[in-house]
Structures are given as structure tokens and as C-alpha cells.
Amino acid sequence: MCAEKDDLSKANLISYEKLLEGNKTFVKETLQLDPDYFEKLAAGQTPPVLWIGCADSRVPANQITHTKPGEIFVHRNIANVVVHSDMNMLSVLDYAVNILEVKHVIVCGHYGCGGVIAALSNKQFGIVDNWLRHIKDVYRLHTAELDGIKDEQKRTDRLVELNVIENVNNLSSTSIVQNAWKNGRDLSVHGWVYRLNTGYINDLKVSVKNNEKLNEVFKFK
Numbered sequence: 178m179c180a181e182k183d184d185l186s187k188a189n190l191i192s193y194e195k196l197l198e199g200n201k202t203f204v205k206e207t208l209q210l211d212p213d214y215f216e217k218l219a220a221g222q223t224p225p226v227l228w229i230g231c232a233d234s235r236v237p238a239n240q241i242t243h244t245k246p247g248e249i250f251v252h253r254n255i256a257n258v259v260v261h262s263d264m265n266m267l268s269v270l271d272y273a274v275n276i277l278e279v280k281h282v283i284v285c286g287h288y289g290c291g292g293v294i295a296a297l298s299n300k301q302f303g304i305v306d307n308w309l310r311h312i313k314d315v316y317r318l319h320t321a322e323l324d325g326i327k328d329e330q331k332r333t334d335r336l337v338e339l340n341v342i343e344n345v346n347n348l349s350s351t352s353i354v355q356n357a358w359k360n361g362r363d364l365s366v367h368g369w370v371y372r373l374n375t376g377y378i379n380d381l382k383v384s385v386k387n388n389e390k391l392n393e394v395f396k397f398k
């Protein structure tokens with residue numbers, strides 16, 4: 178690595194101490210605007226939205242949707258994957274749907290997702306390969322469409338979208354979401370993709386409010 182590039186990456190590093198200093202600034206600036214801000218927020222949360230997004234540091238749910246603490250309940254993992262046996266995701270989903278009573282669950286992927294790019298490759302990256310296997314499964318489900326896209330960037334972008342769509346489907350297939358629908362709850366599941374180089378969210382318009390479109394074998398009575 179050349180010296181110039183090395184200096185640049187060092188300048189971009191945020192040190193541990195800087196985070197704690199940043200916290201003090203955050204408190205000071207927030208209290209200047211509203212002296213009761215933290216007392217009010219500490220009283221409880223009633224977020225109307227559950228966000229399932231990528232762990233990527235460039236896709237923070239609140240900032241990109243211009244929302245504040247308390248407005249979005251957040252679950253993030255590498256490549257925003259919804260795995261039906263993942264106790265972490267199931268606990269978050271059950272709590273959000275049945276205790277917080279959110280009205281919307283949003284799966285938000287992002288173009289240029291490293292997890293999706295890795296899943297499309299034949300390289301090994303370690304333990305994460307097992308997690309990314311779920312995205313290789315999405316590829317297998319949509320091989321004909323994806324192999325028909327010759328441009329590598331466009332193929333990756335489409336797999337990002339299909340991964341979101343499959344995970345909207347995975348959420349709709351859970352007993353948690355289906356029971357909420359069966360009980361007449363107003364609950365929607367949405368699929369979005371964030372574009373890193375513009376900042377805009379692409380609504381894939383795959384929102385669902387019932388289990389009608391689910392494959393018959395996935396429908397719970």
C-alpha cells in the first residue's frame with residue numbers, strides 16, 4: 178500500500194476515545210434543543226416499524242429514513258437475511274409484532290452488498306460462508322433469470338433485490354406474521370433496497386398484508 182493511501186485510511190479511522198467524546202457532544206446538543214429529551218425517551222418505546230437490514234456500516238436505519246431514536250425497532254445482520262430457524266431474528270420479530278405491535282416490517286437490502294457479492298463468488302471467507310449459503314440458495318431458485326443477465330453489476334443488483342424479495346416471503350411464511358394476519362392485525366411486510374451512491378431507497382413494491390400469495394404448503398390455518 179502506498180504511503181499516501183495509508184495516511185488517508187488512518188485519517189478515516191474513528192478512535193475509541195472519539196466515540197465517547199462524540200457521545201458527550203450528542204447529549205449536549207440534544208439537551209440544548211429539548212431539555213427533557215432523554216427523560217421522555219426513557220419512558221418507553223412504541224415504534225411502528227421493524228427494520229431488518231444489513232449490518233453494513235453505511236446503511237443506518239434512522240439516518241437514511243430521517244427518523245429519530247424511538248421510531249424504528251432494528252435488527253441487522255450480514256446481508257439482511259431472514260432465516261426461519263434463527264432464534265435471534267424470531268425473537269426480534271415476535272417481540273416487535275406481538276408486544277410492540279408494529280404495523281410494518283421492512284426488509285431493506287442495499288446495492289453493492291458485500292455479503293451478496295461474496296455469495297455470488299466461489300471464494301471462502303470463513304464462518305460467514307455458512308450464513309451466505311442462504312443467498313446461494315436464492316441464486317439457485319432464480320438461476321435462469323440471473324444467468325440471463327450478462328452484466329455482472331446488474332446481475333449482482335438483481336440478486337440483492339431477489340434476496341430481499343425471498344426474505345419478505347420468508348417473513349410472511351413465519352407463524353408469527355401469519356398469526357397476526359389471522360387475528361386481523363394490520364401488519365404489512367415490505368421489501369426495499371438502498372442505493373449507496375445516491376442515498377435513495379428503491380421500494381420493490383412487493384408489500385404483503387396477508388398470506389394469499391404464499392405457496393400452499395407454507396400457509397398455516
Ligand code: CO
Pocket residue numbers: 231232233255256257287289290291292293
Ligand atoms: Co450488505
